[in-house]
Amino acid sequence: MHAPAVPKPGVMHVMAGVMIDVEGRVLLAQRPAGKHLAGMWEFPGGKLEPGEEPLAALARELHEELGVTLQRAEPLIRVPCHYVDRELLLDTWRVDQWEGTPQSREGQALQWLSPDQVDPAILTLADRAILQAIRLPARYPITPSDIFPDQRGSLFGRIGRAIERGESMLQLRLPLWPRELVHELAMALLPLARRHGTQLLLNGDIDGARALGIGVQLKSNQLSVLSDRPLSLQQVVGASCHDAMQLKQASHIGADFATLSPVAATPGHPQTPPLGWPRFQLLVEAAALPVYALGGTAPLQITLARQHGGQGVAGIREFWQ
Numbered sequence: 001m002h003a004p005a006v007p008k009p010g011v012m013h014v015m016a017g018v019m020i021d022v023e024g025r026v027l028l029a030q031r032p033a034g035k036h037l038a039g040m041w042e043f044p045g046g047k048l049e050p051g052e053e054p055l056a057a058l059a060r061e062l063h064e065e066l067g068v069t070l071q072r073a074e075p076l077i078r079v080p081c082h083y084v085d086r087e088l089l090l091d092t093w094r095v096d097q098w099e100g101t102p103q104s105r106e107g108q109a110l111q112w113l114s115p116d117q118v119d120p121a122i123l124t125l126a127d128r129a130i131l132q133a134i135r136l137p138a139r140y141p142i143t144p145s146d147i148f149p150d151q152r153g154s155l156f157g158r159i160g161r162a163i164e165r166g167e168s169m170l171q172l173r174l175p176l177w178p179r180e181l182v183h184e185l186a187m188a189l190l191p192l193a194r195r196h197g198t199q200l201l202l203n204g205d206i207d208g209a210r211a212l213g214i215g216v217q218l219k220s221n222q223l224s225v226l227s228d229r230p231l232s233l234q235q236v237v238g239a240s241c242h243d244a245m246q247l248k249q250a251s252h253i254g255a256d257f258a259t260l261s262p263v264a265a266t267p268g269h270p271q272t273p274p275l276g277w278p279r280f281q282l283l284v285e286a287a288a289l290p291v292y293a294l295g296g297t298a299p300l301q302i303t304l305a306r307q308h309g310g311q312g313v314a315g316i317r318e319f320w321q
Contacts, residue, residue: 011080012088015058016045016127017095018076018134019068019102021112026134027102028118029065030109036086041111042127043092058093067105072097077133078309079288081126090126092133116197120233126288132256133290138302138312140259140292141319142171142203149177152185158320159189163198169236171217171314173203183208190214199236206230218255220246229254241291244283251288258287259314262295277308284309 019027029044031037046061048054059070073093081088104110115135120128141162147155159170170193174182186200190212193200201215202208209216215236218226223239223246230253231237239250239258250258260283264274274296275283284291290311293301298318305313 010087012086013048013054014045014088014090015048015054015061016043016090016092016130017058017062017070017073018043018092018130019062019095019098020134023114025112025114026118027066028111028113028123029104031124032106032108036083037124040124040127041122042124043130045092048091054091055093058095062095062098065104065106065108066100066102066110068098068100068102070095070098077130077290077311078285079126079129080286081288090130092130094134128254129251129289133311136257136290136311137168138306139167139299139319140169140171140312140314141167142173142314142316144316144320145173145175147174147176149181152177152181156185156188160192162320163189163192163196166196168197169199169201169215171201171203171238173217175203179205179208183212186212186214201236201238209235217259218250223249223253223255226253244286247283247287247289247291255289257290257292257311259292259294260284260310261293263293264296266296277304280310281308 027044028041030041031039044062044065045058048057055073058073062068062070073095076092076094079090081090102110115131118131120131123131162170172182172186182202186202189200199215201217203217204219204222206216210231213235216231217238217240220240220242229237237255239255241247241250241258241260247258260280262272262274263280280293292312292314293305293310294314297313297315299313302312
């Protein structure tokens with residue numbers, strides 16, 4: 001993983017641990033009465049003390065709160081949080097090995113849940129971003145844009161095979177198709193997608209996504225005019241972003257994730273200067289939601305994207321080879 005940036009002066013650095021048991025469940029703790037955001041649920045952790053290393057702070061907090069000894073953890077996501085009375089950075093690590101049985105040592109309620117069973121509405125806003133980082137895959141394929149409607153039979157087969165081999169999130173981006181045909185394709189794919197737990201997203205079609213009960217990938221021009229989340233918390237919302245302001249707006253409306261592009265030069269947009277990986281990392285560090293690298297990326301770059309703070313990679317051509 002990347003070496004994270006140091007929080008700005010005045011920003012409270014808070015460690016959080018996503019503890020995942022052998023059944024794939026995550027541990028949630030309820031904030032007790034009298035604390036900020038009392039009654040909301042969160043991933044356990046606490047404040048980094050001056051001079052303390054992040055991993056040491058996480059180990060200390062998990063021992064103090066739950067009585068466990070941390071054995072293995074890796075960075076997951078860093079979420080900047082801005083409240084009226086405070087600003088903090090939630091530095092979150094994935095914890096898959098510890099010693100002892102977690103117990104409430106500070107009077108907080110605890111519960112183990114599968115990530116898919118967690119209702120985002122019970123979580124603090126920052127912890128919702130963490131939940132999405134756990135739920136979302138590292139790969140995000142997008143359908144090729146040069147496919148014509150008369151090729152829908154072969155496309156259905158290609159998408160079906162992708163679902164069966166384990167793709168858990170796919171975007172249907174078919175600019176040459178009438179919306180009605182895109183809806184028909186999505187409806188035909190839904191039984192297979194639901195059977196395999198795959199999320200389908202329509203490109204820019206909020207009304208269609210709402211009617212079908214699936215997700216939407218917002219275009220950047222849509223993002224700029226929205227004031228709140230266009231779909232329920234049960235339907236995935238992605239946002240297409242190209243700069244810091246768009247990433248901030250995506251977080252503001254409650255999007256579940258963003259794509260950030262172009263990371264590298266692409267044949268489809270030869271006049272657009274690529275961000276490059278260092279710039280991508282800087283933008284991701286300031287974002288309050290999971291971010292996929294898009295534009296000149298391929299599945300083989302998942303590790304590279306993660307080293308620069310990304311959720312993974314999104315793309316078109318290289319994802320359908």
